[in-house]
Amino acid sequence: MPDSSRALDPKKFLDPLITADGQQRAVVALTHLTTLWFNTGSLCNITCVNCYMDSSPRNDALAYISLAEMRAYLDEIADAQMQVEEIAFTGGEPFMNPDIIPMIGEALSRGYKVLVLTNAMKPLLNKRDKLLVLKHTHGDALSIRVSVDHYTRQGHEEIRGKDTWPPMLEGLRWLAGNGFNMAVAGRTCWDEGEEAGRAGYARLFANENIPVDAADRARLVLFPEMDTDADVPEITVHCWDILGIQPESMMCASSRMVVKRKGADKPVVMPCTLLPYDEAFELGNALGDSNKAVQLNHPHCAKFCVLGGASCSPD
Numbered sequence: 001m002p003d004s005s006r007a008l009d010p011k012k013f014l015d016p017l018i019t020a021d022g023q024q025r026a027v028v029a030l031t032h033l034t035t036l037w038f039n040t041g042s043l044c045n046i047t048c049v050n051c052y053m054d055s056s057p058r059n060d061a062l063a064y065i066s067l068a069e070m071r072a073y074l075d076e077i078a079d080a081q082m083q084v085e086e087i088a089f090t091g092g093e094p095f096m097n098p099d100i101i102p103m104i105g106e107a108l109s110r111g112y113k114v115l116v117l118t119n120a121m122k123p124l125l126n127k128r129d130k131l132l133v134l135k136h137t138h139g140d141a142l143s144i145r146v147s148v149d150h151y152t153r154q155g156h157e158e159i160r161g162k163d164t165w166p167p168m169l170e171g172l173r174w175l176a177g178n179g180f181n182m183a184v185a186g187r188t189c190w191d192e193g194e195e196a197g198r199a200g201y202a203r204l205f206a207n208e209n210i211p212v213d214a215a216d217r218a219r220l221v222l223f224p225e226m227d228t229d230a231d232v233p234e235i236t237v238h239c240w241d242i243l244g245i246q247p248e249s250m251m252c253a254s255s256r257m258v259v260k261r262k263g264a265d266k267p268v269v270m271p272c273t274l275l276p277y278d279e280a281f282e283l284g285n286a287l288g289d290s291n292k293a294v295q296l297n298h299p300h301c302a303k304f305c306v307l308g309g310a311s312c313s314p315d
């Protein structure tokens, strides 16, 4: 389990194949590309505490991806007859990307399910009319997941910043009132357990007429608060058996994410949404190049994915 009392050991996560104590590092093969993510750009209208993307109104390290760049990947999927089911968008704040509406429309028109992660604030509210057109044309194939970091205004604004609650609530109410297929992403913060968290969100949804079942883990996704600087064990090939976890259950077994670095000629494919910046994880420019096993050589692999609060130490 992550040890927040100690900083990350600098000898860890160096060799992609071998851990600091000489064991074979775990790898995850791509079993079936189900979801292709597009990072729309790292700019966001707000700055959250502990954003693993470091998104903010100033961080443009990841540029806005364009409709033409996105189309090239959808064409590649079609040409290679890949069985991709879902196109998903994350940021930054996706609704800040000037091409977001045509990109969503393009994916829906090609028959994919589409998921958009958003803070549901002004950038989304500014596009209400166009979103309604997409909703009326494509119905529940379009799904919007709103980040609500706590079910109280105080908790939400502690993470997202002052006065972020009212516009988020306006967006949430608007999506609900117009019958969008919606979900919420929350956090379990301040040592609050999952049960208490779900009960709190259930009260918020009931008070606000938000049609999200807080007991449904697909509709209310709760992410644990993670200290990204804390020490964490490296993941070896033995961890799967010790923990009873299948490598196929990792996001990088069924997903890829396209990012466009500032100043780069072309977008590049990454294994997952969690590692947009680490160039050691780049898998090539084309999806066809990205069918490679991923070495779990990053603390996020342990903290967010494999361990998630467990331990793979045999003792």
Ligand code: SF4
Residues within 6 Å of the ligand: 028, 250, 251, 252, 253, 271, 272, 273, 274, 275, 294, 296, 298, 300, 301, 302, 304, 305, 306
């Ligand atoms: S953080 Fe590591 S283990 Fe998790 S999905 Fe990404 S590459 Fe896979």
